[in-house]
Amino acid sequence: MLLSMDKELIQIIGVTLKMSFFSTLISCLIGMPLGVLIEKGSFFGRGLLKKLSSTLMGLPPVVAGLIVYMLFTRYGIFGSLGLLFTVEVMIVAQVMLITPVVLCLTSSVVSVSGNPLKETARGLGLKRGRTLSLFLIHNRRALLSVVLTAFGRSIAEVGAVSLVGGNIQWKTRVMTTAILLETNKGKFTFALALGIVLLIISLIVNVSASLLSKGGKDSDKM
Amino acid sequence: MIRCENTVKRYGERTVLDIKELTVNKGSSVALTGANGSGKSTLLKIIAGTTAFEGTVRASGRILYMPQKIIAFDMSVLSNVTFSLKGRKSEKEERAMAALSRVGLKELYKKNALTLSGGECARLSLARILVNDCDILLLDEPTGAVDIEGTEIIENTVREYISEKERTLIIATHSPLQAKRMADRVIMLQKGSIVEDCSPDELLKAPSTEFGKKFVDMWRY
Amino acid sequence: MKKLLALLMALALVFSFAACAGNEEETTAAADETTAVSDTTAASEEGTSDETGSKTIRMSTTTSVNDSGLLPAILPVFEQKTGYKVEVQSAGTGAAIQKAKDGNADLILVHSKASEEAFVDEGYGVERIPFMFNYFVVVGPKDDPAGIKDSENAAAAFKKISSSQQKFISRGDESGTHKAELKIWGDTAPDAANDKWYVSAGAGMGACLTMANEQKAYCLTDKATFLANKESLPELDIILAEGEDMKNTYSVIECDAEKLPGVNTAGAKALIDWLLSDEADALIAKYGEEQYGQALFTVIED
Numbered sequence: 001m002l003l004s005m006d007k008e009l010i011q012i013i014g015v016t017l018k019m020s021f022f023s024t025l026i027s028c029l030i031g032m033p034l035g036v037l038i039e040k041g042s043f044f045g046r047g048l049l050k051k052l053s054s055t056l057m058g059l060p061p062v063v064a065g066l067i068v069y070m071l072f073t074r075y076g077i078f079g080s081l082g083l084l085f086t087v088e089v090m091i092v093a094q095v096m097l098i099t100p101v102v103l104c105l106t107s108s109v110v111s112v113s114g115n116p117l118k119e120t121a122r123g124l125g126l127k128r129g130r131t132l133s134l135f136l137i138h139n140r141r142a143l144l145s146v147v148l149t150a151f152g153r154s155i156a157e158v159g160a161v162s163l164v165g166g167n168i169q170w171k172t173r174v175m176t177t178a179i180l181l182e183t184n185k186g187k188f189t190f191a192l193a194l195g196i197v198l199l200i201i202s203l204i205v206n207v208s209a210s211l212l213s214k215g216g217k218d219s220d221k222m
Numbered sequence: 223m224i225r226c227e228n229t230v231k232r233y234g235e236r237t238v239l240d241i242k243e244l245t246v247n248k249g250s251s252v253a254l255t256g257a258n259g260s261g262k263s264t265l266l267k268i269i270a271g272t273t274a275f276e277g278t279v280r281a282s283g284r285i286l287y288m289p290q291k292i293i294a295f296d297m298s299v300l301s302n303v304t305f306s307l308k309g310r311k312s313e314k315e316e317r318a319m320a321a322l323s324r325v326g327l328k329e330l331y332k333k334n335a336l337t338l339s340g341g342e343c344a345r346l347s348l349a350r351i352l353v354n355d356c357d358i359l360l361l362d363e364p365t366g367a368v369d370i371e372g373t374e375i376i377e378n379t380v381r382e383y384i385s386e387k388e389r390t391l392i393i394a395t396h397s398p399l400q401a402k403r404m405a406d407r408v409i410m411l412q413k414g415s416i417v418e419d420c421s422p423d424e425l426l427k428a429p430s431t432e433f434g435k436k437f438v439d440m441w442r443y
Numbered sequence: 444m445k446k447l448l449a450l451l452m453a454l455a456l457v458f459s460f461a462a463c464a465g466n467e468e469e470t471t472a473a474a475d476e477t478t479a480v481s482d483t484t485a486a487s488e489e490g491t492s493d494e495t496g497s498k499t500i501r502m503s504t505t506t507s508v509n510d511s512g513l514l515p516a517i518l519p520v521f522e523q524k525t526g527y528k529v530e531v532q533s534a535g536t537g538a539a540i541q542k543a544k545d546g547n548a549d550l551i552l553v554h555s556k557a558s559e560e561a562f563v564d565e566g567y568g569v570e571r572i573p574f575m576f577n578y579f580v581v582v583g584p585k586d587d588p589a590g591i592k593d594s595e596n597a598a599a600a601f602k603k604i605s606s607s608q609q610k611f612i613s614r615g616d617e618s619g620t621h622k623a624e625l626k627i628w629g630d631t632a633p634d635a636a637n638d639k640w641y642v643s644a645g646a647g648m649g650a651c652l653t654m655a656n657e658q659k660a661y662c663l664t665d666k667a668t669f670l671a672n673k674e675s676l677p678e679l680d681i682i683l684a685e686g687e688d689m690k691n692t693y694s695v696i697e698c699d700a701e702k703l704p705g706v707n708t709a710g711a712k713a714l715i716d717w718l719l720s721d722e723a724d725a726l727i728a729k730y731g732e733e734q735y736g737q738a739l740f741t742v743i744e745d
Contacts, residue, residue: 074678084657085654085658116289116293117293120288120292120293120347122270122272123286123288123360124286124305124351125284125285125354126306134295134305137295138296138297141296166642166646166650166654167644167645168642169635169636169643170636171642177645178645181616181645181646183538184616185535185616185618186534186535186536186537186541186544186617188541
């Protein structure tokens, strides 16, 4: 079983990482600027967007999956694209789930340090771009943990991805749906082994991310 | 020169600042004083241009402003100071090191700024500001959380800096002694309006308000 | 990689043994309590856990049985008559059997002969009693692009699907239906890694049918689940029914209390006896006529 799973396991890990990476990337690209805007900007519907995003944080993954399913099903609005049961549509569902989380966490980072930092930057005569890069550098740890939270959500999600991805072998099967399948087969031990593999992947991602974030040599001496 | 006319700041219904007229001449040093919530910080923010307001404020030249809430950037002490500079790296670092040694933080240049104490933080913040050139310097209680030695370093550094060329200084403070040491003019705010505007010595002789009397009493001890 | 995974398996095994040991202790403890309680009737009000041994029967069954709606239709009659309460847990055949092996069921109702025989041979089950059957059907797009309509049996139909490379959704979850499908393929089973038309979904029957409907694909299913979901499957029809290789036999097996302490033997026996009784036979034979216009199961006569 291990022999035959070996090649497949690597493929499953590949799909898992691809899905988690792109869904994290896209939701950060959408959620982070929106998170800053929602806190700093003044535009129509800002309060509503804020409430909406914190409500959507509690959206059950299966419901998100269901909505995406309805959109991409044969009879749905995007049905003609034929994207149901592909990695792409899994990413769409994940983005829907994670973006509100990224948005809310980013806006809380901004609300904690945003104003005093902006004031200090303006006081120093920094231009907008420079102020933004100061914000990013100064809050890199907090923002990194936003990214890692998003990644963690994405890699651990099972309800939405099994619904829209279909858990198809060699195509859309990811670690979590594989674990679910092995559990349904009654191979609890093997499922648990896969679970440990998933944990190890998360650990590797977390450790390498925190190594990357260490700015100066002594930045960890707090 | 700084000139304010009918400068008003409101938060909803509440008016926190209402200044009919104020002129600060080029090269003068002004101590801004008054109780908490009297509008000192708001006035500085308005002049610095970091908050919206009604009326007109004209200020000529480059302004530097150090807010009351001091933040050390999450990076090395040296990078904190070089961050606002332009030019070659070696040149920036040379200027930054000079500024750091002036406030006595030279040895700590490699450390992450978040590891500094409150007093060191205030000195770093000052070095970060003063490494730049300016015409108008606005300081909001720069020694609010600093011990005696640190206060002396900060005051000396600021005095040195403004005397380099004809720079204008407005410093918000709760200390009458600091006002006397740093400024040739004291402006006292109460509920957003100017209630005293004179030299430190004149205020000592004839305080015209309750708060002015208390302030002067403190001065006598 | 292989070594690593083997190591992890070992680690997981240790975990699960620890968990099992814990479970066993709990179950024996619970059984002890029950005997103690039967002496002092007053104590029976204290906790619901005491009743596990006496009035509750835990049945582990496959999703296809549960999805067909048969059990909710007939079990209330048994419950009313005997005062037992039947807790039905449904999962894929593999998991259904595994749950029983872990001591979490009193009897199983499944449809995979080989797994059932292994269950009995390993000493977990007392005796395999086949009691009803139905036929698997091959469903597919209404226009039948692979032309399997008049095939002699499922094996012939599968050959046609394979040679025309029409999409086929496989359960791929080692369930009874999946095992039946693999048996029909025999040596010609496609390889999901290379044959793009063969989709191994690793999902339950309902999910696979939805996928087949979505992708206009063929699928082997039990008739009951298909009929129960037909309304939401407008693209699909039964293309081939009742080949001799499509018979689907359901059995009940009482869990062996010697191997699995804590099993409610009396309850399991009572339920099995009732399932084999004339009363239950009549209910099963009639089930489906009202709702789908045809019976879904055929009772095996002794």
